[in-house]
Amino acid sequence: MDSLFSVEEKSIALKVRSFVDREIRPNIAQWYNDAHFPREIIPELGKLGVLGMHLKGFDCPGRSAVEYGLAAQELEAGDSGLRTFVSVQGSLAMSAIHKHGSLDQRLEWLPKMAKGEAIGCFGLTEPTAGSDPASMRTVAKQEAGGDWVINGSKRWIGLANIADVAIIWAQTGEIGDGRGVRGFVVPTNTPGFSAEVIEPKLSMRASIQCEIHLDNVRLPSTAMLPLDSAVGLRGPFSCLNEARYGIIWGVMGAARDSFNAALEYGNYRTQFGTSLNHFQLHQAKLADMAVAINKGYHLAHHIGRKKDTTGITPEMISTGKLDNTRVAIGIARDARAMLGGNGISLDYSPLRHANNLESVRTYEGTDEVHQLTLGRFITGVGAFSAAGGN
Ligand code: TGC
Helix, strand or coil: CHHHCCHHHHHHHHHHHHHHHHHHCCCHHHHHHHCCCCHHHHHHHHHHCCCCCCCCCCCCCCCCHHHHHHHHHHHHHHCHHHHHHHHHHHHHHHHHHHHHCCHHHHHHHHHHHHHCCCCEEEECCECCECCCHHHCCCEEEECCCCCEEEEEEEEEEECCCCCCEEEEEEECCCCCCHHHEEEEEEECCCCCEEEEECCCCCCCCCCCEEEEEEEEEEECHHHECCCHHHCCCHHHHHHHHHHHHHHHHHHHHHHHHHHHHHHHHHHHCEECCEEHHHCHHHHHHHHHHHHHHHHHHHHHHHHHHHHHCCCCCHHHHHHHHHHHHHHHHHHHHHHHHHCHHHHHCCCCCHHHHHHHHHHHHHCCCCHHHHHHHHHHHHHCCCCCCCCCCC
């Protein structure tokens, strides 16, 4: 794979890898065990240049999609929860403001978010609207004086309890009609905004997910993301595209780390008189894992280069998100099994990665959402709704 990347791209990947080796790897088992998100590393991530990494202007790093992908891969080799923070901050919250925000909204939030001085979250999913955001029940109503008043709730929202700003998607028209959905930039200290941590969790334990409650949250008319690109569901979906793109690369980092754990363990673990790496069955598994990881990297690389040149379609993103995530979870589980009983200890990474990847395969579009996105593209028939017509 090395020959596919420039010297500059490789040096960015190595810089992030050494950050992960120094700051994350020695601590991650403890954080995971304690369900602790290490908030203190956020400014360090800002200095590393990975917050809003692929966004241009407004003090954002302005790196390419491939460079962002390589960084996501290195971060997720550490832990999916930490890569998720970087995705939520950069690909969702910052990208919503960058793509759809007014100049004032961009100037106010993007420079400090790129430095890690302000934390963002992205509220789309609701307790009763997961795969089907068009059915959201959070409502924004505009009053005669121009103010917006938002009521509703959001669920599974990363970092909402420590965020300074939330991008809240709300219905401004009829419930069930995606065309009325609009985004709002909500400072989290606005009266009526609260966030409650969801626990206990068996996945992404070194990360925080929350339920947000919006109780008569009053905002000025300028709080809405004003651009036409944000009218309707294509507003949030255009941000999900960015986060899903990062996942295509990120999950291969978790797979690579699981593979390395199995390889290293096989070097020193002796059974039946010799180390595991001498056994043909162990080697066959390592070989299959290496082939799958290389294929996943090639897919990520191909989609990344296209994103940097001709652009990519939602179907390309669905292909990468669907396949690389399920490949990665299979590798993490196989690696766990290759570690035998020790594989269930937090001293080794594969089961932690496998558990994390259960979340990753679910958020930003489940396997089924991506299969149906591809199914619609292949057949021309939408099959999302049992009632048909979509
Ligand atoms: P559909 O009729 O297909 O489309 C509605 C409008 O959206 C446009 N569109 C897209 N635009 C850009 N990129 C995409 N990928 C797009 N997909 C659709 C479409 O062109 C249309 O635009 P317009 O202008 O014609 O109105 O919408 P649908 O409701 O039938 O969608 C079907 C489906 C299932 C594909 C979609 O609902 C979907 O992707 N569902 C999955 C939602 C999802 O991934 N949710 C996870 C959110 S993650 C979260 O909230 C927490 S953030 C993570 C964290 O905090 O940790």
